[in-house]
Structures are given as C-alpha cells and as structure tokens.
Amino acid sequence: MMPRRSRWAGAALAASVLLSACGGGDSVRTHDITRLVPALAFSLEDDRGAKVSAQDYSGKVTLLLFGYTHCPDVCQTTLAELAQTLRASGAGSEDARVLFVTVDPARDSTAVMRAYAQAFGPRFVGLRGDAAALDALTRRYRVSYSLGKPDAQGQYEVNHSSAVFVFDRDGRARLLFTPKDAPDAMAQDLRRLMFGTAAAAG
Secondary structure: OOOOOOOOOHHHHHHHHHHHHHHHOOOOOEEEEOOOOOOOOOOEEEOOEEEHHHHHHOOOOOEEEEEOOOOOOOHHHHHHHHHHHHHOOEEEEEEEOEEEEEEEOOOOOOOHHHHHHHHHOOEEEEEEEEHHHHHHHHOOOOOOEEEOOOOOOOOEEEEEEOOOEEEEEOEEEEEEEOOOOHHHHHHHHHHHHHHHOOOOOO
C-alpha cells in the first residue's frame, strides 16, 4: 500500500474552539463542531468481517477516530481515555460506540482489529477498508495520515491525526475531542449529548 495523505480538520477545530470560548456556563467543555463537519457516513468492514455503514449505528452516540494497531502510544492512550470517559458517563452510555478506523489495513487484518478493539471494551469496534474507502472517509473529515518507507524488516512508521469526532444519535457531528481535553470534560459533554442534560442545536 503506497503512502497517502489527506487534509486535517484544522479549520473545523479552530472554529470549534472559538464557538466554545464564546459560550456561557452551559457551553461544551471540549469543542463544538455542530454544522462544521459532515454527518457520519462510511462503508467499511467491521472487525467481524461484516460490511457496515453509518446506518448500522443509527440511534447511538458514535465516536470516530483513526489510527493503527502498531501505534506505540497515541492510539492506546486515546482509546484507554475513551474507555474511561464512557465509564464516567454513567448508566446508559452502553449505547455509545467507538469506531476505530485503521489507516494501516495492510497490517491490520480483521482478526487483529477485533483483538485490539475488544481489549478496550465491548463498545469498541475496529473498522477497515480498502484504499478507496479509506481515502473517501479521510477526505470527508479532512483527516491526515501518511505511511513511512518500510525498513529492512518491512516495518514502517505511520503518522495520523489523533482527533475524535463525536456524532449524535442522528449521525450529526457535534463534538471534537483532542489530546488536550481532560477525560472529565469529555465525559460531561458526552452526558449532555446522550442524556440531553444541556441544550443542543441540531
């Protein structure tokens, strides 16, 4: 698989930070991307080998992020923090799903993705696709990634963005989590989104 690059959602993040900063006490604590990012849409293979699309997760709050199982630190840390965030969100958060899309499908087989995702809990799902499907999805959300040149053992580095997109039960983009966001802030915003504890624009 040849290295691919696409654009990162920097403009959406910058705008969301401004929106968050302008709010009052009821504003989100992470980043509001309502109406700034496209709705959830994809066609991929899940970690059981089934073809899935966004419609399969309709009715659930869905968190979408990109990475790869050989990632030495960022992916594991992010997924562990999301698991902590979901636990802190309270009863009812079992309806949420975390969709982890590999940007390294050459090494991340279906079986590898399943073992990796399930290590973080039953609400985590590994997704993979061919180059065309992955490029379509990363273009849609302006996510960047690149594959380095293989070494003598065939190993290579992968660079990728670490943002987490959060979609409501209707598939609308609502929140963006970044590595700078604390788990308690993410949990509070997820509770608001899942349980309606704060007003939400649609």
